[in-house]
Amino acid sequence: MxxxxxxxxxxxxxxxxxxxxxxxxxxxxxxxxxxxxxxxxxxxxxxxxxxxxxxxxxxxxxxxxxxxxxxxxxxxxxxxxxxxxxxxxxxxxxxxxxxxxxxxxxxxxxxxxxxxxxxxxxxxxxxxxxxxxxxxxxxxxxxxxxxxxxxxxxxxxxxxxxxxxxxxxxxxxxxxxxxxxxxxxxxxxxxxxxxxxxxxxxxxxxxxxxxxxxxxxxxxxxxxxxxxxxxxxxxxxxxxxxxxxxxxxxxxxxxxxxxxxxxxxxxxxxxxxxxxxxxxxxxxxxxxxxxxxxxxxxxxxxxxxxxxxxxxxxxxxxxxxxxKKGWAFVDSGCFSDGKPGGDGHAIVDAVYSYMTATDTESGDYSTVIANTTPEPIAYTFRVSAVDKASAPVGVWETRGPDGGSYDAHYFKKISDIIPEEEQGAYTYTVLVKPYSMVTVSTVTPRRTEYKNKEASEQALLTLPYADDFAYENYPPDYLTSRGGAPRYTTDQGGAFEVEQTESGNALVQQITAHTRAKEWGFTPDPVTCFGDDRWYNYSVLVHVKLDPSEEPAKNYAGVGLRYTLACNAVSGYSIRLYQDGSWALLAQDTVKARGSIGDFDPGAVHALHIKAEYNVITAWIDGEPVAEYVSRSESLMGAGRGALYSAYHRNCFSRLVIRPTADAESYITRYDNTDVCFAYEGAWEHQTATGFKHYKRTISQGKEGAVCIVRFVGTGFSLFGETGKAVLSVVIDGGEPRSVQVCETGPREISYRCDGLAKAAHTVRITVAAGTYSVDGMEVIGGEVPGF
Incomplete structure (x- = not known):
């Protein structure tokens, strides 16, 4: 084959x-x-x-x-x-x-x-x-x-x-x-x-x-x-x-x-x-x-x-x-003794794992070998019946670091081998290191070096930011060439596309209950998210026009911020306005405040405005304040993107404006719990292959007496991740211990935060005083955001 x-x-x-x-x-x-x-x-x-x-x-x-x-x-x-x-x-x-x-x-x-x-x-x-x-x-x-x-x-x-x-x-x-x-x-x-x-x-x-x-x-x-x-x-x-x-x-x-x-x-x-x-x-x-x-x-x-x-x-x-495509597999050079396991898709308990194919025209051949064992494995090749059996081969390796950069040994040529003739065949041996993979080949790639972009090139989408959905500085076919898709948005439910309306371009949610397709898995009510997930203290203002509905108490349009988990129906904080004049302020999918607007005109354009300042969430409708929610003992959502919400109606959104919150840090830098700014002492369990709701699919759990040390430069930090209730003893820069009661939090939610520090380098020592405590990552505020 x-x-x-x-x-x-x-x-x-x-x-x-x-x-x-x-x-x-x-x-x-x-x-x-x-x-x-x-x-x-x-x-x-x-x-x-x-x-x-x-x-x-x-x-x-x-x-x-x-x-x-x-x-x-x-x-x-x-x-x-x-x-x-x-x-x-x-x-x-x-x-x-x-x-x-x-x-x-x-x-x-x-x-x-x-x-x-x-x-x-x-x-x-x-x-x-x-x-x-x-x-x-x-x-x-x-x-x-x-x-x-x-x-x-x-x-x-x-x-x-x-x-x-x-x-x-x-x-x-x-x-x-x-x-x-x-x-x-x-x-x-x-x-x-x-x-x-x-x-x-x-x-x-x-x-x-x-x-x-x-x-x-x-x-x-x-x-x-x-x-x-x-x-x-x-x-x-x-x-x-x-x-x-x-x-x-x-x-x-x-x-x-x-x-x-x-x-x-x-x-x-x-x-x-x-x-x-x-x-x-x-x-x-x-x-x-x-x-x-x-x-x-x-x-x-x-x-x-x-x-x-x-x-x-x-x-x-x-x-x-x-x-290459079209090369013939060499049956005697292909083998895998691994078996399905883990989540049912993974290959586990593999010892010998290799694949060989040859170009029947040129005689070139290649073998890819993976070693998932803790011991080196020596492979002896005996090559015959191919035109390049005697040709030198190169050995290319990918493995983990030796104390340097994590990718220092990715796709590196480590040796050239000249086969030795032995009884009508050509032989040589390749040693495959533990937890590595190699390719042995007569082929030399045209390109042998790949350099990744520097993290500093990951520039922030700075605030203020606005979108009128007109895109006057873009080519005339900008919208038609992309099916009306607005800039920087990804839809999680419904379909949001730009249309020409009586008052100019607007973002219109396209799917109604009558056109909604049957589910394959799960689709939330229409929602699209946009922007940089390092936005922290900021506000989002958008103007909405509700599509007339026979059920005004169910038709709504909304705007949100600190959106981080698209796999949830609702993420972060949001304000919704219903066609009957009622409104609701939500933290994740939980309503924190409700109300109703007198003399509400359902056919008019209405301004929805929501702001986050640390743990205070404030909302306005048509310029009038309607709700303020202060997260005290509950979990808090950290930095995240903006979002627009809708019922399954053709609701319109226009004149989107996002501004930084005055006198508050607008951005964070996010770190994973496995990054080098984290150090651990004592009884910690580090999981590096968890579910997608955990940042980078990692999480660390510490038992009573375990210590986590974080180092950063900034004016404050937050630890986030799914955890149960716990008591922490926190020491900042060698000061006096402070006892902190941690509430139960879900994925990506903040369990502990500290603001108002001097803008400097800080070392924080966190001891699990009671219970078990899990940490998924850290958000640093007041520091230098990469690319900003």
Missing amino acids: RNRGAGMVSANNSSRLLLDYKAEHPEAYCEILEYIFGEDGIGVNHLKLEMGSDINSSSGTEPCVMRSAHERADVTRGAGYQLAADAKKINPDLTLDMLWWSEPRWVSDVDDLYAARYQWYKNTLDAAYETYGLKFDYVSAVQNERGADLEWVKYLSVHLKSERDCPYDYAGIKVVGGEEVCTWGFADRMYEDEELMHAVDVVGSHYTSCSTARAQQLAREYGKELWFSEASSPMSYGQGTYRFDGTHSGLSDLNGVLDIANRIIGMYPNGGMTLYEYQPVVSAYYDGVCYCQKQLISAADPWSGYYLLDSGFYMSLHFSQFL
């Missing part, structure tokens, strides 16, 4: 901010795309797009290109199709695929479901070609990770093959089936149904490196391809976790770099799969969404153009730079 290479899934809002990189920093956008699709980068050669339906398909909403049966398909909505067009300029041989999580309501609610669904598919294919010249090579027929409708799969295949009214040969589009999680039941159905066997060209499965014997028989005897059609990127924080991951590499643990490398290596010998599709490659959405801290490249700072080549990027180079 031949290596199909690396694929990428662009879905779930994961590519959204790339539109802003393209508009604000086109040079950074081009660099990112070169790293993803270029020969010198990850070399992605297959791109699968979500056919969006305006529901949250995990990390956000992917816009629907057809919101009614009569609407002309608009593939400028979302980033996917535009990304595909730009990627094809870099790699013309890139193949394209598309898959649906949910489908538009006008499709799912009609009697002739198949005809409506096919109309959606075909009109999308037509529009992609008409708008961007895109030709799709594949379409995924089944719903993502849900039971397959086999009759629909056959219907789609037959109709594509018989299609004549199309801009290119739709009969040549191959059909992908399966898309299940860790199972291959679809393969079994193909054996039971000759028409289905004929209809399907590829079978994919998600989050498993293993397949069944019957699935592999499809490849050997029927010529069907098997794909690892949705697969994880690493979810580790290499910059900090090397201190506490148990191996001091920053590469180990569940869903870490070496785990993912083992999944890629094992997919062929244990599954007969030839393509590994990363989901996602680039996280071009804001932190705090479902499954965040999962990427090869992070791109969440479009105002500065900053991006991060994460540890997984360097892991991917071990494959992309040495094993």
Whole structure:
């Protein structure tokens, strides 16, 4: 079998901010795309797009290109199709695929479901070609990770093959089936149904490196391809976790770099799969969404153009730079003894893990090896029957630091080896260090050095900031080229797009109860968030016009700040105004104050204004103060982005203005609990592979008597993270101990804060006096914010 290479899934809002990189920093956008699709980068050669339906398909909403049966398909909505067009300029041989999580309501609610669904598919294919010249090579027929409708799969295949009214040969589009999680039941159905066997060209499965014997028989005897059609990127924080991951590499643990490398290596010998599709490659959405801290490249700072080549990027180079698409796998050089474990997707207990492929034309060959054990492993190569059996090989290594920078040993050439002839073959030995990976190859990459951007380039989005949604200083087609998407926003529920109204441009929430698609997982009421999550003390003002509704007590528009957890329905603090004149002030999803406005005009434009100043939240409506909430004994939300909220109505937002709070620190610098500004003594448990609600997926828990020491420069600090009740003894700069009662807090919430210190270097010693205490990270105020 031949290596199909690396694929990428662009879905779930994961590519959204790339539109802003393209508009604000086109040079950074081009660099990112070169790293993803270029020969010198990850070399992605297959791109699968979500056919969006305006529901949250995990990390956000992917816009629907057809919101009614009569609407002309608009593939400028979302980033996917535009990304595909730009990627094809870099790699013309890139193949394209598309898959649906949910489908538009006008499709799912009609009697002739198949005809409506096919109309959606075909009109999308037509529009992609008409708008961007895109030709799709594949379409995924089944719903993502849900039971397959086999009759629909056959219907789609037959109709594509018989299609004549199309801009290119739709009969040549191959059909992908399966898309299940860790199972291959679809393969079994193909054996039971000759028409289905004929209809399907590829079978994919998600989050498993293993397949069944019957699935592999499809490849050997029927010529069907098997794909690892949705697969994880690493979810580790290499910059900090090397201190506490148990191996001091920053590469180990569940869903870490070496785990993912083992999944890629094992997919062929244990599954007969030839393509590994990363989901996602680039996280071009804001932190705090479902499954965040999962990427090869992070791109969440479009105002500065900053991006991060994460540890997984360097892991991917071990494959992309040495094993090319079309190379033949060498069965005797492919092996993995790891097995599924942990969360069911991870590869655990692996000792020997290696993958080999060769270019049958040139005779070049490469072997990728991962070692997830605490001991070095020596591999002896015996090479014959390839043209370059006697050729020198280079050894490229990625491993943890030796007391220096966390990435000092990422993708480094460590030796050249000249094989020795022995009984008709050529032999040599390579020693693979503990918790590392190497590639042994006759190929020398064209590019051998990759330099990440400096943290100082991660510039702050400074306040004040305003958006009138007119974009007069941008090209005339700025909005039409991006489906009306406003600058710097990511939708988590609903769809927020700019429209021309009687009073000028406004941001309009598009989805109503009548057009809302069926859920795939969970979608909150419409909400979009925007801006820098280092904003701390600031205010947000926006003008709203409520869409007339038959249920005025349920229709609302709102504005919020300190938004950090998009995976929650509501995050931070917000003020909502309802069509019946009532209002509510919320902390997270809890109402802290209510009221009603006399002589309320539901058809007028109203100003909503909310301000955060340390632990005091104040709200105004039409310039009149309506509520003040002071967080005292309760948990407090720290820094975060702005947000706009809406019910499922076409509510309008205009004249957005964000200002710093006078006489208060406007910004913070955020640190993870594994960063070097933290030190620990005593009984601490450090988890470096936790859930996405924890910052960087890490958290540390200390028992009674445990000590945490933090060092920073600034006027104050806050510790945040999910913890139970505890008593702390806090000593600041060697002063007198102070006893602090910590309340129960949720993820990302502040459990302890201290303001009003002199602007200087400080050392704080925190002892757990009673109970257990967890810390996820620290926010420093009054210090120098990187990039500011």
